[in-house]
Amino acid sequence: MADFKAGDVLHVTRAASIQFIRPITFRVIRMLDWPTYDDWAWLDGYEVNRKGDAVARRTVLVQPAGLRRLSAGQARRARAAPSPTPRLIRAR
Template sequence: MLPRSGDVLHVTRTASVQFLRPIMFRVIRVHDWPTYDGWVWLDGYELNASGDAVNRRSIYVQAAGLRELRSAPATRQHTVRPRRPVTRTPVRVG
C-alpha cells in the first residue's frame, strides 16, 4: 500500500524498528526519492490520541508495514460553470 496525502496511518515496528512505540501519522507528502525496494520517505504530522498534530516529521518506513486508519477524502472534480456575458453600460463622467 502506497499512502497518499491526507491518509492517517498507524506506524508500528513492522514498518521500521525505530517505532518501538507506535504512532499515528497523517501524510503530507510521499517523496519520490530513490530508496530500497519497498521503502518510502513520508512527510507528515505525528498525531496524539485525539487526532491533533503534535510534531512534524519525516519518516523512512516499509510501505508493507503501514496500516491505514483513515484514508484521504476522495478528490472531487472541479466543475466549470459557463460564464454569463458581461453587460456593459456607458458611464457618465462629470
C-alpha cells in the same frame, strides 16, 4: 508499492521500521520521491495525538507493507503502546 495521499492516517509500528519501538499515529502530507531501498518509502507528515492534533512534523523511512491505514474513528482511538523499560548493557 502502496500509494499514500495527503490526509491518510496511518498506524506506524515496528512492522514498518525498527525505529518505531513506540507506535505512532501519522497523518500523511505526501509520499516523497527520494532514493531508497527496494520496498521502502519516505513519507512526510505529522505525528498526531489521540485527539488527532498534529504534535510533530516528521519525515519517516518505512516499509509500506508494515503500515496500517486507519479510518477516522480508528485514528481517534489509536493509542501508542507504553514505552518499554530500556535494557542496560553492562560491559564485562
